[in-house]
Amino acid sequence: MTRKSGASRLKQSQLGFTFVEALVAAALIGVGFVAVSNLFPIGYSNITYSGNQTLAASYAQQKIEQLKNLPFDSIDTTNCSYVSENLDNGFSRSCVLTPNVGVTGSVGDLKKVRVTVTWPGGSRPGGSTLIETLFTWQ
Numbered sequence: 001m002t003r004k005s006g007a008s009r010l011k012q013s014q015l016g017f018t019f020v021e022a023l024v025a026a027a028l029i030g031v032g033f034v035a036v037s038n039l040f041p042i043g044y045s046n047i048t049y050s051g052n053q054t055l056a057a058s059y060a061q062q063k064i065e066q067l068k069n070l071p072f073d074s075i076d077t078t079n080c081s082y083v084s085e086n087l088d089n090g091f092s093r094s095c096v097l098t099p100n101v102g103v104t105g106s107v108g109d110l111k112k113v114r115v116t117v118t119w120p121g122g123s124r125p126g127g128s129t130l131i132e133t134l135f136t137w138q
Helices: 019-037 039-068
Strands: 092-098 110-119 127-136
Touching (some): 019 039, 039 092, 039 110, 039 127
Antiparallel strands (some): 092 110, 110 127
């Protein structure tokens, strides 16, 4: 009697994957890749929008810093007006000055400045960022 080798003693189902099993596994992996690949455009859109928000806040803060470096009496409609100024990449910035905030009948010692920066949309609607601050004389 001859001895059978170890491979021949195994049943047919234990030898490896069948073609159907490999096909099902490939289909499941494909569905996973498609699901993950659909997240990339959404993520890119969110990153771009957040970058625009950060840039807009920087442009607004830049205007506030420019006004902060002026003497208090020089902060007026000549350097803070409703007229929108165009910046890089389609951004625009406007500044609104409200003098004599909260002061009734006395010399104005408090000014409110509101800076709004807007940007155009790409794959989603554009947006705007608003920064508001108060100036007083010292």
